[in-house]
Amino acid sequence: MSKAQIGVYGLGTMGSALALNMADNGFQVAVTNREVDWIAPFIMEAGTLAKNLHPHDALEDFIKGIKTPRVILFMIPSGAPMDMMIDTITPLLDAGDTIIDGGNANFHDTRKRSAQMAKNDLHFVGMGVSGGESGARHGPSMMVGGTNHSWTQLKPILQAISAKFQGDPCVDHLGPDGAGHFVKTVHNGIEYADMQAIAEIYALLRDAGGWPAAKIGDLFEGWNDGALHSYLIEISGKVLQATDPDTGKPVVDLILDQAGQKGTGRWTAIEALKLGQSASAVEAAVGARSWSSEEATREVAQSLLAADTSPTNLPDADDLETALIAARILGHAQGFRVLQAASDEYDWSLDMPRIAEIWRAGCIIRSSLLDDLADALRSDPPQGELILAPAIRTRLETSIGALRRVVTAGISGGIPVPVLSASLAWYDSIRTARGSTNLIQAQRDFFGEHGFKRLDKSGNFHGPWKA
Incomplete structure (x- = not known):
């Protein structure tokens, strides 16, 4: 033989x-x-x-x-x-x-x-x-x-x-x-963020809009024919429209609000922080799964903690779709930043456009967006940053406003949107040339004499705090 x-x-x-x-x-x-x-x-x-x-x-x-x-x-x-x-x-x-x-x-x-x-x-x-x-x-x-x-x-x-x-x-x-396993880990981290962002849009439609599961599923099914075309949107539409044969109720309404995890999302967040990065969308998604396991605490807290919310005006479907596009772009961009940091740290010479290409079919995060991201990564974007590539900047310019409105609606209505809000906060942090960490460095110098750099002079300085 x-x-x-x-x-x-x-x-x-x-x-x-x-x-x-x-x-x-x-x-x-x-x-x-x-x-x-x-x-x-x-x-x-x-x-x-x-x-x-x-x-x-x-x-x-x-x-x-x-x-x-x-x-x-x-x-x-x-x-x-x-x-x-x-x-x-x-x-x-x-x-x-x-x-x-x-x-x-x-x-x-x-x-x-x-x-x-x-x-x-x-x-x-x-x-x-x-x-x-x-x-x-x-x-x-x-x-x-x-x-x-x-x-x-x-x-x-x-x-x-x-x-x-x-x-x-x-x-x-x-x-x-370990290059292959690390790329798979980050793939899964992006998957966590993508799934949680979709779930947050679902929660807004359900809790603020009062939409039944099947109606939300039908909307997602329509979105899958457009810019959000992806495996996760496709299956979300199918899941939401599925009926339990025993009760006649939507299956999703019978599922305990508790999501499991096997560790790869957590690894992504941990390694990102070790590498000096903050994959905040992934961190938020991992956190959301962890909070979901605390069902008893959440049930008690609902009756004890004041909501202090305002009436929520649910954004229209176009805004929700566009917000999800923006969040998906930002989540992927964070993932590629982590990949680049690891590539530099471990001397892997990872080919970022090729990684985007091999995710275009077969995998859980496959989507039409990845073809665009591969092209953008090949375009030699400023600072090597995916979100600074001309094509991606244009897409964010037309979608970030919707993300801002959707996050505002969630916050005002007390509906948790951890990944959507983390993605927006990261975008705003990246686009802010002068942030607020000058105060943090002053605090560090005050209690630890860590010193600081000045805008007007070169060298390391200490403040006049003791005086």
């Missing part, structure tokens, strides 16, 4: 979908799983694709069944399970073999694992995969970090199975060690 071109370890939702995608594209794929009783049902459900799948119960047989230099994709939980697998599999590998972590791993761990395996002339790839089960099966967006050697092995397989945007594969080699 001929040996497989790639191995897939882990036949959960994503691993099995990727293995079938590879088999569907004509690749010979060795497969195995820690729980070996999963393997036979997977092969049976594969149908005619089973001819391209090579099942193995034993790890040693799985390794032997892959042609050298081997390429093995692990779709297992990140963290300790990945470290245990590295320890187990390393003695079974040969120099030049590559193993891939396709989960949402912390990029710091990926960098350590890459350095550890390099000592044995082995290659470790951190690969971000976005698109969920459907994307994995039919074409995900993939962000690859690792050596050039690994990319040479992986490129034909990943380009074949990836999503395509007008024929362009939505996958690329983005840099060494």
Whole structure:
């Protein structure tokens, strides 16, 4: 029997979908799983694709069944399970073999694992995969970090199975060690901000406008045909128009107001702050999910804390749509600032326009906006800032007023709009040449003698506070 071109370890939702995608594209794929009783049902459900799948119960047989230099994709939980697998599999590998972590791993761990395996002339790839089960099966967006050697092995397989945007594969080699996992982390951070901004527009329509879920869903469905065209707007429209078969009520009205999170949004916020950036839209979105878990506190607080609100005049649908466009641009811009800061810090030489391009199809944040952002990033914007690119400045000029009006409506009505307001505050901070931190630096000098720079003289100075 001929040996497989790639191995897939882990036949959960994503691993099995990727293995079938590879088999569907004509690749010979060795497969195995820690729980070996999963393997036979997977092969049976594969149908005619089973001819391209090579099942193995034993790890040693799985390794032997892959042609050298081997390429093995692990779709297992990140963290300790990945470290245990590295320890187990390393003695079974040969120099030049590559193993891939396709989960949402912390990029710091990926960098350590890459350095550890390099000592044995082995290659470790951190690969971000976005698109969920459907994307994995039919074409995900993939962000690859690792050596050039690994990319040479992986490129034909990943380009074949990836999503395509007008024929362009939505996958690329983005840099060494943890680059791929970091880009996926920031992708997820932008995803958090985008989802929360959409939810805030929904809340305004529901709570200030009294709109039923289906009417809001119909509006979102219409928006998806315009400038807001995106996967998240598309599914939001569908979700809001779905009816529960048992009660006849909108499904969304029956769902507990509590959103889970797996950590990637939080990682984005943490790494942004470490890098001297403030991805405030992502921070606000992470905060909103954290607050959502405090249901009991919020229920008590609603009856105890004064609202002190004014009657809310709900902005019209055009303003709400335009405000969401502005927030989406600003959220993405913050994400690319974080990516650039990491690229400089870790010497990754990330290609920002290419990152925008590989997000245009297959991934959760895919949208028509990303094509515009890729063009803007290639236009060499002033200071390298996406929001200063001429095309993006024009879009913000025509949308920031609507964002300001929508945020004002939310604040006056006591309806929380943390991502919309954070995005607007960041925009106003960036466009303000002289802010208020001169007072903060004066305070720091007063209590800590940190000194300050003056507008009219060079050097470091202290104030006359002691006098």
